[in-house]
Amino acid sequence: MEQSVSKDKKYSLLFVCLGNICRSPAAQGVMESIVNERGISHLVDIDSAGISGYHAGDLPDQRMRVHARRRGLELTHRSRQVRPTDFERFDLIFAMDDSNYDHLRDMANSPEEMDKVVRIASFFRQHSAMDCIPDPYYGGSEGFENVLDLLEDACHHIADRIEEGTL
Numbered sequence: 035m036e037q038s039v040s041k042d043k044k045y046s047l048l049f050v051c052l053g054n055i056c057r058s059p060a061a062q063g064v065m066e067s068i069v070n071e072r073g074i075s076h077l078v079d080i081d082s083a084g085i086s087g088y089h090a091g092d093l094p095d096q097r098m099r100v101h102a103r104r105r106g107l108e109l110t111h112r113s114r115q116v117r118p119t120d121f122e123r124f125d126l127i128f129a130m131d132d133s134n135y136d137h138l139r140d141m142a143n144s145p146e147e148m149d150k151v152v153r154i155a156s157f158f159r160q161h162s163a164m165d166c167i168p169d170p171y172y173g174g175s176e177g178f179e180n181v182l183d184l185l186e187d188a189c190h191h192i193a194d195r196i197e198e199g200t201l
């Protein structure tokens with residue numbers, strides 16, 4: 035069923051972090067909000083997943099949900115682990131950091147699948163000096179705000195590229 039939904043869309047995007055309870059569900063929420071605001075949600079299928087299945091079934095971390103809610107985002111995704119079929123279903127798989135990137139590239143079953151894995155940092159514009167979205171899990175509230183700032187920067191760029199047809 036998931037596969038048939040994504041085939042109707044022009045772009046299918048998967049955001050991946052370690053636990054799928056902080057960064058990648060926030061990325062999903064930010065991206066969904068942007069495509070809704072721009073009226074292009076019919077073009078895009080968006081999901082998120084984790085390298086680890088440790089938090090499978092969980093809602094996003096309470097701290098991430100609080101910070102997202104302050105920006106008008108309700109994060110309701112349930113954590114799930116990345117699976118091999120994700121490399122068939124999605125056009126692009128965005129890694130939040132180098133460790134995620136290396137794991138995803140190792141999981142790919144072909145050069146074509148490997149090419150789908152990209153660093154979200156390559157879409158930063160205002161924060162081009164940053165090379166990843168740092169894991170906020172063991173830090174303070176500023177880390178969660180930083181995640182959202184970086185995601186808004188990258189996701190607006192991704193949405194621009196969707197509108198241009200150049201993603």
Ligand code: 4NP
Binds near residue numbers: 056
């Ligand atoms: P995320 O953050 O990868 O952004 O979801 C983390 C969530 C959980 C853990 C580490 C990072 N953990 O160690 O359980």
